[in-house]
């Protein structure tokens with residue numbers, strides 16, 4: 001532990017609190033002892049609160065650094081694939097060739113859903129938002145695996161990880177197929193993870209689907225870039241749900257619900273909606289003025305980040321991938337891309353954005369890639385959720401396999417003092 005102390009003086013009290021250092025990053029002050037002194041800390045939005053200890057991912061927002069188990073995201077995007085990154089996030093080390101082959105094969109053998117799960121989709125209206133369907137179907141997975149949800153059993157946690165990683169693409173693609181009234185397409189085990197997702201999304205029973213390798217590689221990069229991101233809102237939701245002992249499927253469903261918000265994972269869908277609303281480069285200045293206007297709730301979707309006060313390293317890789325995909329599909333002159341490039345240029349030069357360090361984030365370019373591939377905007381956050389499932393699970397697994405307590409934040413109460421019920 002530590003012999004370093006911080007001293008807090010409150011009124012006539014002087015309170016000594018332990019200070020801990022991590023491998024890298026800011027030191028933390030252990031404030032757990034404050035409750036005995038009758039004092040709480042106050043940090044709505046957890047802007048400067050470390051809610052846990054973790055060894056999975058590290059972000060240096062000032063320098064635009066993102067490490068997964070120590071490996072820079074740029075190197076993983078360049079040299080790895082999504083399933084190898086899943087193994088790394090889960091186990092803490094890159095797999096040997098034999099471990100990697102076994103992991104890939106294991107995932108392939110869990111891609112199908114219990115056939116009764118088809119009925120869950122039928123209960124939704126055809127125009128239901130795919131995130132609503134995904135939330136419901138993933139939570140319902142727990143109804144099919146009662147006998148393997150002992151959170152204290154490492155083997156059962158492993159099999160649950162395999163099932164979730166393997167089944168999310170099938171569930172996601174079926175959400176899409178259901179919404180367009182096309183038959184569900186089953187996974188094909190002779191395809192890679194990303195190729196399989198694309199064939200379940202765009203394949204039809206009447207002809208063989210031939211995946212485009214450039215688009216499959218772009219999908220795999222999108223999966224890698226969205227895999228994990230420290231204690232973001234949805235991951236913190238999964239940890240809090242898991243701290244009650246809830247089963248992993250229910251916890252992942254809670255993460256999907258939190259990710260849906262436009263300030264978080266819903267931003268990629270919101271970026272495309274915003275670009276479409278801007279419509280033409282001649283309208284950009286009007287929207288920039290709205291984004292700066294304190295009285296206008298409009299924000300520039302895809303810009304800004306709670307932690308990154310520099311370029312989001314994922315956005316850089318995403319921008320390169322966007323150009324690869326758009327040129328492969330002959331869409332370099334896509335009007336939305338032109339608007340996006342102009343917005344980025346303004347945000348990098350305009351005092352309002354520069355002063356607040358509002359750089360493009362991971363969502364700014366991902367939507368352009370997904371749209372070019374043919375994925376509808378309503379499915380963008382579903383793709384994000386598919387990818388982030390491994391991050392959510394890795395954090396849940398890290399917590400339940402160690403010492404943990406039920407999460408129970410306190411509050412600053414500003415309501416009415418005690419008063420009696422008025423007697424007639």
Ligand code: SDX
Nearest residue numbers: 229232263264265267291299300301302303304305306356
């Ligand atoms: C993700 O946490 C994660 O890691 C999330 C994520 C992940 O991988 O899990 O990275 C994924 O959620 C990326 C973010 C996607 N969201 C968006 O693109 C939505 C647009 N961005 C904003 O909503 C906002 O930037 C947040 C929510 C991302 C961050 O909000 P903060 O940290 O609470 O920032 P803030 O509201 O304190 O803003 C600081 C200032 C404010 O102005 P002032 O009061 O100082 O004058 O910047 C302004 C804000 O008004 N501001 C923006 C803006 N974002 C912040 N102004 C215009 N447009 C924006 N996008």
